[in-house]
Amino acid sequence: MRRLLTVLLVTTLCLVGCAPDGDDGESTPTSTAQPPADLPAADDAVTSLVAALNEHDVSELTTVNAASDAQADFTTIFTGMDEIYPSVTAGAITYDGADGASATLNMDYPLGLNGWSYTSTASFRYVTDTWRLDWQPSIIHPDLTSASRMRHTQTAAKRGAINDRDGNAIVEERSLYEIGLDKSKVEEAEWETAAGDLADLLDIDKKSYVEKVLANGPKAYVVGAKVRQSAIPTNISDVPGAMVREVRAVLGPSDSFAVPILGAVGAPSAEQIEESAGTLTSADIVGTSGLQARYDETLRGVPLVKVDLVARKVAAGETAEPVEEKTLFQQDASVSSSISISLDRNLQTKAEKVLKSQKGTAALVVIDLHDGGVLAAAQSEAAGTYPYVTYGKYAPGSTFKVATSLAMLRKGKEPSSTVNCPNSLKVNTYTFGNYSGYPSSATGKVPMETAFKYSCNTAFAGANVSAKQLHAAAASLGVGVDYDAGFTAYFGTVDPGNKIDLAASKIGQGQVTMSPLGMAAVAASVGSGQTTIPWLVEGEAAKSTAAPLSSTETKQLRQLMKATVDSGTATKLQGIMTGAKSGTAQWGKTGDLKTSAWMIAYNDDVAVASFVEVGDSGGTTAAPLIVKLFS
Template sequence: MGTAVGTTVAGTSAAGTSGGTTVAGTSVGAPSAGATRGARPVAWLTLSALALGTLVACTPDRPTPDATAEALADGLAAFDLGDVPLEGVTGDDATAQVTAAVAGLDPWHPTVEVAEIAVAEDGLSATADLDVTWDVDPTDKDWTYTTQAPLEYVEPEDGDGRWQVRWSPALLAPGLAEGELLTVQRTPAERGVVLGAGGEPIVQPRPVLRLGVDKTKVDPAGQDASARALAAIAGIDPEAFAGRVAAAGPKAFVEAIVVRDVPPFDVDVEAARGVPGVGVLSDEIPLAPTRQFARSVLGTVGEATAEIVEASEGAVAAGDQAGLSGLQQQYDALLRGTPGLTIATTGAPGGGTRDLFRTEVVPGTPLQTTLDVRLQQLAESTLAGVGPASAIVAVRPSSGEVLAVASGPGGEGYSTATLGKYPPGSTFKVATSLALVRAGMTPQSPIACPPTVGADGRTFQNYPGYPADQLGDITLQRAIAWSCNTAMIGARETVGQAALADAAGSLGLGQSDDVGFPAFLGSVPAEAEGTDHAASMIGQGRIEASPLAMAVMAASVAAGRTVRPVLVVTGDHVPGATTGARVPLSADEAATLATLMRGVVTEGSAGFLADVPGEPVGAKSGTAQYGTQDPPRNHAWMIAVQGDLAVSVFVEDGDLGTTTAGPLLDAFLRGAAA
C-alpha cells in the first residue's frame, strides 16, 4: 500500500468535510467541488504528483499522511482504532462505535486498502480513498465500496506535528451515521435434492410434523409437566427436555421430535396433541423415501451445529440446515446452495433502514447418485430380520455403478456395507484362483484336496460337513465349486504372497483412489510367510475386505476388467472409469474366473441358485472364522454375478456362507429378477 501513481488534480474541496463514500461509482457524502475551509479555497493534488515535483507540499520536516491512512485502514479491518490518531473522538470510543455497528456481520471482517491519497496545496489537509471489500458468501460476488477519509496535519506548539483522521462512522460503511447498525437478513436457499439412478428423487422435501412445547399456550407452572409428558411420548430424556423448555424464552416453541407425516407415525401424535401446551406443526424437510433408506451412506440433515457454523467461515449461520453425516455432510457445500443476503442499516433517526448490498438466492445443486431405489429397498427389506451386523451390496459391472448399499439393523447405524473390515474367507478364493491361473493352471488342472494340511506347525482343515467324495485328487474347478481349503493352502508354494496381492488388486481389492464417498475397498498384504501366507490363500489372516469390496471383485469378473465403484456422479467420478490396478485384469482371465464361479452353482455348494430366473448365476461362498472361542465364530459371505449385476452378501455372525448368507442372496436375486 502507499500513495497511488498519477498526477491528476483531484478537484477542489474542503479539508474540514466529514468522511464520504463512493459505492459502485456513486459518491455519497464526498467533499463537494468548490467547498471552502474557512474562506480560502484549497487545491487538491495526489501525493504522487507532489513526488514528481509538480508542487512541494510535504516538506522534509512534515511527513506524508501515508502512515496515518494505513493505520486507519488496518484499524477498520480489525475493528480496533486504538492506534489511529483521530480528531474529535478517542480511539476507544471509535472502536466501541465500530464494534457495535458490525456486531450483526459476525464473523465477517473486511479487507481495507488505501487506494489513493490526495493532499491539499498547502500540505495541511488530505483525503485518503479506502477500498473496502467484504467476502460475504462462497460466491465470487463481494460487497465492495470506497470511502473517503479526511486527514489534517496538526502541529502543536509543544510537540511534533502529526496527521490525524477526522472520525465518522461513514468511514466504515456507506453513509453510516453514529448510532446506526449494520444488519444481515438471510433468505435460505432451497437445498438440493439427492437423486438416484435415472434421476429418480431420493432425498427431497417430504412432509413432517414437529412436536414441541409452545410456552405461550401453557401456564408457566404447568410447563415442566407438559415437557416431561411430551418427552415420554417422544421417547427422549424427560429431564433434559424439561431443562431445555425451562431455559427457553417465554414465547419459545421448544421442539422435542420431528416425525414423518405419514401414518403410522413413529410416535403417538394424537396423545401428544392432548398434552397441554404441546404444538404439532406441519413442515417439510429433506428426507429419503423411508427412515432407513441408505441412511448410513446418505447421512442426515439437521440444524447446523456450532462446529459446522464456525468451520464454514460465514457460509452457514446458526439455525441453517446442514448435512450432519454421510453424503449430506460430504457434499453439503453443493447441496445447501447460497442464501440470499441483504445488508442494511438500522437505528437511524426516525427508525428507517437503508439497503446497502443484496445478493440473490442460489438454490442448491442436486447430487446425482447411482442408487437404484427399488434394489436398495429390496436389499434393506431382505436384511430387515437379520440380527447381527449385515450387508448387501449390488454393483453394475459394466459401469461400476453402485446400485444398492444396504446395512442391516444389527450394525446400529454403521455403514457395514461400505466401511466394514472383515476377513472375506473363501470368497477370496476367486483372487487365489486368478493367481493360480497366472501361474499356469486351468479349471481342469489337477489339485490335491486332503482332509488336512500343515503349514509351519499349524494344521488347516476344510469346513465342517465338507463332502468326503470331493477329497483327494480333484480339479481346480471342483476345488472352487466345493471350496476346498486344503487345496488352496497346498498350492501356496506355487503362488507367492506378492502374486496373491497382485491378483486381488486386479479384481479391485485394495484400491486407494478416491471414489467420491467413504469406502474401504480391501487390504491384502504384499508380504507374508508361513502360516500367515497359508491363511491368505483362503481369505483369512491379515486380509480384510468390506462387502462393497467383495461386490467390486465379483463385478470385475463379470466385466472382464478391473472395476472402479461409482456411487456419486460428479466430474471426478463417472461410471466406467478405469482404475490404477498395478496388474490389469484381462478378458481371458475374467472368463476363466466366471467359469469357476458358474461351477459353484452347477456342480458345487450353491446349487440352490441354479433356478434363479434370468441369466445364469455364478457364485462363491465364504466362511471366515474369528474370535477365540472353541469352536470359533464365523463370518458368513456370498458373492454372485448374474448378467450385468454383481452382489455381495455378508452376515457378521452366522453359520456357513451357504447356509446363512446364501438364503439372503437367493431372496435378493429372485426379488431383483421380479
C-alpha cells in the first residue's frame, strides 16, 4: 500500500512553481508532497529511520552506502553526549525529481529545564526498487559534518547553603582534597609498592586500593581518599607519585555534624533521573537524603548546560579538517537559594559529643520553648545516618503517662485526686504490674501526683480513659497526628485496639509508638503551655489541628512533672530542669526482652527528650545524658 503509514506522518502540500526558463528551454524540477506516479511512497523508509534513531542503532537500515559506516558515524557524533539522545519523530515528506525524497525530522532532547528542539532533514534515493537512506551527519543536526561531533557539558550552579538559626552557613560548598596516585609519575615496577604505602598513610583498605591502582591504565590518577585540608598527611610527599588535588564539595562543620537531619549530596540515582522527566542527568549533583533531598530544587539551582559542535578526534598521522567550534544549545546557570533552619550549632555539637561514646542507638532532642524550633537533634554514632532521632518508632513507656494524665484531668481528676495503685492489675487475660523498684509506700490509694512522680503502671493502665480520649489528649500535646513539618519527622501513633491494648497504651506500651522528637514535643507543649509542633526549616512550620491546652490543664501537668523532679524519678535533673517524666519500655522477643530508657523534661527556655534504645531506666540511663548536655 503506497500510503500505508500516512497516519503516522505529517504530510504537507508544497506550492508548485517553475523556475525561469534556461537556455535549453527546460524548467527545473520542483519538490512535491506526492511521489512520482511510477514510485511508491517513502513512508516506510522514513518510519524505519525514525525507529532506528530512537533505538540508537542505524546499522540495519537500507542505505545508499554501507549501513555499518552510518552506525560508526552515529556513534562518533554522540561520543561526547553523555548518553543523551533525542526523541525523534517524523515531519513532512517531499519528493525531488524522479528518484529523490526528503523527510523532516523533529529532534527533541531532554536537556535543561525546557528541553532542546530543532528539525533536521534526511535524504533518500530510490535505487534498485527500494528507497535507500543517504546517510549524512546533518541528519542528526544540520550543522554537523563528517569532521565534527557534538559535546555535552554541564556545570552545576553553586549549591545553596543551609544556615543555622543565627544566619551562619552550616552546610555550604567548601574545599575538599583528593589524595591519590598518579601512575604516570611512577615506574611500573613501583606501582604496587607506592599504592600500598599511600593506603597505609591514608588508613584505607590496602588490598583493595592496590588492586584498584593496578587495574587502571598506565597514566591513570587513582583516588584513594577525599579529606579535609586538616587531614592531609604531612608526609604525603614521601610516597612517589602521590598527588593532592583540590575539589569542591558540599560540607558541614564536620563529617558527622547533623548528617541524619541535613542529609547528603551526590549523583542522582537511576530512579531520580527517570522521575525528573529529563531535568536530571548522571552529571548532576543532587540531594540524596535529609534536608538536602527535601529542598534539592531550591538548593541546587539551575546548572549551566551546553551542547557544542566540536572537531572529531583523528588518528595519529591524519590531518584534521578545520572545524569552527560553536555552541548549539545553552542553558545559563541560575543562582541557587539557601534555606535557614532552627538548629543551634553549639548545642548540636555538644549533643553529638555527649552521645559520642554511647553504645547502641541513643538520641537527644532539644526544642526552643519560645518559638518551637528544634535547637538540637543528635543521635549516637552507632545509629548511623538513618534519622532515628526524628523518625524512629519506639514505645515511649511511662513518658506517655503525660498524655494519659491529660486525659484523666479532662475527666475531672486533679493532681490531688485519689487513684488506685495496686501491685498488679488484671485486664482480661493480661496482668499488669509495677517495675521492680517501685516504692511499696506509694501503692494502694494514693494521690495522682504520687502515682505520676513514681510512675505507677497499674494506676494509669486502669485509668477510666477511652481510646478516643487518649488520642485527643496526645494530639493536644503535639503527637499522635501525622503532620508534614517540612522535614523527616514522626509524631507517633496512638491507636489502641482491644482492652488489653488500650491499657498498655496508657503506659506507653502496646500499639503506641513515638520518636524522640515526638516526646520532646510533649515536654515542649507542657513547658510552653500550648500545643507544640516542632519546626526545623524556616517558613515550614506545621499548625496543630488538635484542641488547645487550657491554662488549668497546663498548670496541672506542670505540677505533676515538677513533682517528678522535686521528689520522684527525675531528681537527677534538679537545678537543670523544672519538670520531667521518666520512662522505660520493654521490647523484643518473649524471653529476651530489652528495655529502652526515656526522659523528657523542660525548664524556662527549652524542652528536651533523651532516649537510649537499650538501657536500664529513665532516671539512671537517660537522665545523665541531659545532665551532661546542660552542665
